[in-house]
Amino acid sequence: AKDDGRDTIRFFLPSMQAAADYRLALEKELRHAIERDELSLYFQPQVDYHGNILGAEALIRWTHPTKGFISPGTFIPIAEASGLILSIGEWVLRTACRHLKQWNDQGLGLTHLAINVSPRQFRQPEFVGQVQSILDETGVNPSMVCFELTEGLVIDNIIDTIEKMQGLKKLGLQLSIDDFGTGYSSLTYLKKMPLDILKIDQSFVRDIETDANDAAIVATIIAMAEHLYLKVIAEGVETRPELDFLKQNGCNLFQGYLFSRPIPGHQFVDLLAKGIPQ
Numbered sequence: 643a644k645d646d647g648r649d650t651i652r653f654f655l656p657s658m659q660a661a662a663d664y665r666l667a668l669e670k671e672l673r674h675a676i677e678r679d680e681l682s683l684y685f686q687p688q689v690d691y692h693g694n695i696l697g698a699e700a701l702i703r704w705t706h707p708t709k710g711f712i713s714p715g716t717f718i719p720i721a722e723a724s725g726l727i728l729s730i731g732e733w734v735l736r737t738a739c740r741h742l743k744q745w746n747d748q749g750l751g752l753t754h755l756a757i758n759v760s761p762r763q764f765r766q767p768e769f770v771g772q773v774q775s776i777l778d779e780t781g782v783n784p785s786m787v788c789f790e791l792t793e794g795l796v797i798d799n800i801i802d803t804i805e806k807m808q809g810l811k812k813l814g815l816q817l818s819i820d821d822f823g824t825g826y827s828s829l830t831y832l833k834k835m836p837l838d839i840l841k842i843d844q845s846f847v848r849d850i851e852t853d854a855n856d857a858a859i860v861a862t863i864i865a866m867a868e869h870l871y872l873k874v875i876a877e878g879v880e881t882r883p884e885l886d887f888l889k890q891n892g893c894n895l896f897q898g899y900l901f902s903r904p905i906p907g908h909q910f911v912d913l914l915a916k917g918i919p920q
């Protein structure tokens with residue numbers, strides 16, 4: 643039974659040494675994941691007020707030959723710490739742009755594709771140039787690409803951050819702040835940054851119905867975004883009441899299991915054709 647399973651798992655809780663060994667082993671294998679074709683992108687729809695799919699967020703997946711599916715929550719931090727994120731991030735960007743280009747050529751009517759950019763990737767001095775060559779190489783419309791940058795990245799070295807952001811805006815990209823509300827970005831910084839979208843972190847959305855503080859935070863973030871002329875997207879929308887609250891408070895875009903889990907590209911295309919059942 644389920645409970646038995648949970649009890650047995652306790653026996654296998656790795657010691658800290660074993661956890662460190664596991665990280666090292668994963669890092670070693672992650673080095674070859676790209677050339678061995680073990681990485682793929684999934685896509686989670688982003689929908690408007692009426693439930694129409696406007697775009698998607700690209701989310702990386704690693705299928706290990708023996709360990710099976712490994713969550714990005716596990717391997718992205720390892721990639722970030724080891725520097726592997728630079729080649730993985732470049733792979734993500736190129737692969738996501740290729741998908742977007744193909745979907746546009748098929749006339750699927752998307753408005754954008756959101757791509758996660760890690761702090762280390764963003765801080766590379768040659769990042770803007772790298773992005774430009776991938777845009778050129780794939781022939782994608784830059785205004786349809788939206789970079790999701792985490793709030794932590796944004797407050798660290800603000801001058802360099804704003805300069806990079808301006809470089810990306812010159813290329814025509816859209817910029818959004820991911821996990822908004824979990825960091826400490828001040829209004830002063832927000833006003834200085836060339837942003838298009840704020841993305842409300844799912845930790846605030848989760849308890850919107852039961853936690854008055856979270857409800858107030860979400861309502862405040864949406865109101866603030868409006869004042870700054872930014873669009874707002876909520877992530878982790880799982881229930882109808884959560885959606886209703888977000889809509890009533892003026893949120894523009896929605897993403898979460900209520901609409902769809904992240905799915906492979908071909909399934910995303912099917913879903914676009916069928917639409918999400920209301």
Ligand code: C2E
Pocket residue numbers: 686700701702713714715718731734758759760820821844877878879880897898899900904
């Ligand atoms: P994130 O950028 O905040 O992405 C949202 C995460 O929430 C995704 O987890 C998504 O599958 C999950 N999610 C979406 N809707 C719901 C929902 O309704 N309920 C719940 N409980 N969860 C939902 P995922 O795909 O496991 O990714 C985890 C994190 O790994 C991402 O968090 C992001 O920080 C990182 N990541 C994923 N793909 C990439 C990538 O290509 N590059 C970089 N640098 N990081 C990535």
Ligand code: CA
Pocket residue numbers: 699758790820
């Ligand atoms: Ca994200």
Ligand code: CA
Pocket residue numbers: 820821843844877
């Ligand atoms: Ca998040």
Ligand code: CA
Pocket residue numbers: 847848849850851880881884
């Ligand atoms: Ca909930």
